[in-house]
Amino acid sequence: MQVKDKIAAQIKLAVEAAMNDGALKFSDALPEVALEVPPKKEFGDFATNFAMQTAKIFRASPRKIAEEIKSRISSDLFERIEIAGAGFMNFYLRNDVIYRELKTIYDAGENFGNLPNKGNVTIQIEYVSANPTGLLHVGHGRGAAAGSAIVNIMRAAGYNVESEYYINDAGNQMDKLAKSVNARYLELLGQEINFPEDGYQGADIIDTTRRIISRHGDKYLNLPADERIKILGELAYADKMLELQKDLENFGVEFDVWFSERTLHPDKINAAIEVLKSNGGVYEQDGALWLASSKYGDDKDRVVIRENGEPTYLAADIAYHKNKFERGFGELINLWGADHHGYVARVKAAMTMLGYDADKLKIIFLQMVSLFRSGEAVKMSKRAGTAIPMRELMEEVGTDAARYFFLMRSTDSQLDFDLDLAKSQSADNPVYYIQYAHARICSIFRQTKEAGLTIEGAPNFSLMNSTSEIDLINKIFEYPDEIEKAAAEYSPQRIARYVYDLASTFSAFYRDCRILGVEKDLAVARLALLKITKHTIEHALGLLGVSAPERM
RNA sequence: GUGCUCGUAGUCGAGUGGAUAAGACGUCGGUCUCCGACACCGAAGAGCGCGGGUUCAAAUCCCGCCGAGCACACCA
Known part of the structure; x- marks a missing residue:
């Protein structure tokens, strides 16, 4: 307690x-x-x-x-x-209360920061869910960083969490991918082509096509166009998924479940529509089937089945969220790009009409990311000709800086990402500053070890009573509460800020309190405090997905 | 036009009703015979877009206005 x-x-x-x-x-x-x-x-x-x-x-x-x-x-x-x-x-x-509390933390060792389990409901977090039709760009990167950090934080706070990626592998986008790759395929094999007008222009499509040719050669060249497009589409899908998973893995992001939209077509979609038909949630008009979402807070009604009989994206999303509710999660969290906010009302309306508690569905919005280099906004990738791919950012600034910068602002404020700052090795760069503090503690441990100073038995914490010592102790006491709040508010930036503050509090301690050269019991107590500090920095950075190097 | 989000020092930003509004950058002034100066310390600078209201108490809640972003497809 x-x-x-x-x-x-x-x-x-x-x-x-x-x-x-x-x-x-x-x-x-x-x-x-x-x-x-x-x-x-x-x-x-x-x-x-x-x-x-x-x-x-x-x-x-x-x-x-x-x-x-x-x-x-x-x-x-x-x-x-x-x-x-x-x-x-x-x-x-009373001071001895503080020292007793500190001892409890010291004894907890590696477990400090892992809060007691909060019971058996499971919370699902769905994030990234980018279409497998191109490379992840920096906007997805922010979602990936935020989502995985929220998962880590909620787990540390004692919640059971399951992460999920929804693969939009059905519908128009996939058709566009297939047609684009088909065109590049013919082109690379020496044919004259007309590139589809609404096709994907990015260089990554050519890369994908090259990989397909290097594995399968030109054996699809003489197939009927329909057949060829279908096969190439599937090969491209597989290739894109692989690339996407590679980028996520390099960025330290893992998912428990990969959910394919295709598994919803057509049965689960039809089943959802049937329920809505039976309770008046949908109606026919102008040859299409409409969701009566305006009854539940939406601006207007929305088409779920088009005139041509094809379900809309919304239809699949209704079936998907119905499926999530059926899986019995205590809470459903979605991370969406802010440009989707108009979408909330219709999905929630549909859930209400299906008889679910729409309040269990929480949508977190991620505002836009803008990259800046030398004070200038960087809009397009020179190489890819599209939005800046994640992998280019990671190559330039590294995973640690990318993750921390994505997480240091609240998800609902726009993010200006300063590439120069992210790369700089100075105290101006918060990631660097925090990691430096950690490395400095490690350096102290190396030196004290060499000097033969080690912690044996229970340290006498009550020897530490200066302002800098008490400040550092109190800052460490705040950590569990910070995790609790960050989890409740889905706010990774709270942890980002906390660990920065902790590094700064440590710096004051370092300035005022020496370890080598003071009386042994005091040195041991301080060393023990540093052990806790080091662990806390490491733990907090871990929640953010940022490494804590021992040397820099 | 309608809806959503936002508006805090020169700049970036914390703050989800409470005690003199964090912190950082920038500016100014200091600090290495000392466990990492790849660092540290100090100072000046805002009363929270504007105007009303609710409350013992408002940057936080409500209303209006101004300004910015986003969304308003039988695309995803």
Whole structure:
């Protein structure tokens, strides 16, 4: 149990006692006791605004409520409790509480940062889900970084999580891919062609075609066009999937499930439509079948089956989300590009009409990424002639910088990615700064080891009582709470910021507190603190998918 | 036009109702006989687009206006 929870429990007991005494009169449901680390050190180690929040409920002034609570707390946790401002309660912990807590963390070792399991519901996170018709570009990269970090963070927070990639391997996009590759195939084998007008122009299509030719030669050249397009389409699909998986793997992204849209055609789509037909969720008009989504918050109704009898993308998506709900997840999280936000209403409407709780479906939007080099926006890839492919970014700045930069801003704000900064080896570059702090700690361990200084038995943490030491200790205490919040808010940037702060707090410690050359017990205590610090940096970077090198 | 998102120092940005609005870049001024200067310390600089409202308390909630982005396909 964290100190925070212990304090909250103390407050609850005191409130109950005050109510039993008649000092506080209950008139409504009480809010949770929210404890926070105050903005200023003078306000104690923890603070709560509980008395202010309950002023109305108890019909008493916040300060009086705080007094009643305070007088009924008897605990050896606190050195003192103060009532400040409009009714804040500030808790000052006894130092030995801090040292005891630190020892608990020290004893937890590698497990610090892994929170207790939160029960048996599983949360599904679907992300990236790029069409297998081209290379991953930097926008997908942001989604990949965010999605995998959210998965890591939620797992650390104790949730069961399953990650999924939805492969759009049916429909028009695949036809376009097949036709494009067919044209390149004929072209590379010396024929005159008219490249399809709406085909994929990118150089990667030519690469794909070359690979197909090198494996299969020209044996499809004399097939009837329809047949050839079909075969080449399948070969291209397989090739594209392989490339895509390669890029994701290099970027440190893994999926538990790869879900093919094809498995929905036609049975699962028809089944979903049948349900909607039976309950009036769809109707026919102008030869097409429409979803009555405007009944449930959408601007207008949407076509699910076209005049020509083909299902729309929405039809497949309805079947897909129905399938997700049927799999029994406690929560469904989708990461979508912000340009899809108009899509939420119709999918949620469809889920409601199918009888599911649409609130279980959470959509996280990723705003655009813009790359900047020397202050200029970089829009297109010279080589590929398309949006900048992920692999080009990774080649230029490396995986660590790419991942951290993608994660340091909230997903719903636009991201300006400074390529020069990402590559720079200086404290201006946050990734570099954090990794440097880690490497510096490792260097200290190398030196102390050489000097014969090791931790044996339980360190005497109570020897550390300077500001820099206490600051670092307190910063480490915040970590589990940061994970909890980052998971609840789906906010990897919270961890990105935390680990930066931690590195900065460590730097102050490093400046003020030497290890070599001080009295042995103190040196050992500090060394133990650094061991925890090193582990915490490593753990937090791990959640972000960034490495923690021992030397740089 | 309609809908969604957003608007915080010169710049980038934290902040999901509470105590004097983080931090970084840039600017200015300092620091290597010292476990990594690939680093560190200090200073100046905003009252949160504008105007109303709710609240004991608003950058945070509500309304209006202004400005930006995105979306408004029988494409995915």
